[in-house]
Amino acid sequence: MNWIRKFMIGRYGTDQLSIALLAVSMIFSILFRIFYSSLLNILSIVLLITIFYRMFSKNIGKRYQENNKFLKYWYPIKNKLNKKMQKMKNRKDYRYYECSGCKQQFRVPKGKGKIIVTCPKCKKTMVKNT
């Protein structure tokens, strides 16, 4: 195992972009098994080569920049997904509404009947069924 450690000194290693590329590569690989499209297989292999190239790259600055560019797009998507997951988890206890004035989203506890809610952002009041 020591030679691996020595080999990896000064090399970039893995990052979030590598993991994302690996996930996409695996999806292509699965799709290839379903559709037998050699294009999918080639794409999957190209992605794997890219991952290894980035892992063993000694141009750490450039790889770091690539990862940052990826994260700039990925984090907003991840946040949206997290919010959706949170809503799914809470859908038994809360009802989600959008303010008719400013589109701000908010939640109210379920099972309280008709209630008057005040938008937390623009203070508009609405009558909602819970």
Ligand SMILES: [Zn+2]
């Ligand atoms: Zn509002």
